């Protein structure tokens with residue numbers, strides 16, 4: 001990030017940078033109703049259809065006590081939903097306070113809680129008291145009940161079209 005920042009002196013590039021931030025902070029992005037998921041290239045990777053059961057999703061945490069509007073505490077609270085990835089810039093700036101917006105990696109096989117209960121100590125007597133934090137999912141993808149993959153429903157599952165062939169043949173490629 002630092003390296004890129006130093007390469008952005010002109011107004012045009014600043015606009016491009018802002019546009020890129022809009023793309024990163026917006027979303028999720030769909031193509032023909034299917035979520036677009038970026039994945040780093042690895043050696044041996046092929047262009048076959050991947051099964052995705054984890055997907056980054058923006059969640060809104062409502063009724064969050066003010067003292068938890070820090071990046072660390074937001075991550076801790078959001079971990080009740082999924083693996084926290086990052087918080088929305090406006091959330092960490094505290095310029096909009098009706099809800100905290102956090103991006104989490106959601107395991108779609110886990111339960112999707114409608115609310116979390118955060119136990120926090122009261123200043124006066126340090127007694128732990130529960131606070132209910134409502135969770136709103138900005139978008140949830142379709143999920144296939146047949147193959148447990150994301151992005152399609154059971155009627156459109158590619159597993160339905162699979163034809164069973166004979167045993168696989170091993171082929172060696174020269175280095």
Ligand SMILES: [Zn+2]
Nearest residue numbers: 144147157158
């Ligand atoms: Zn399926």
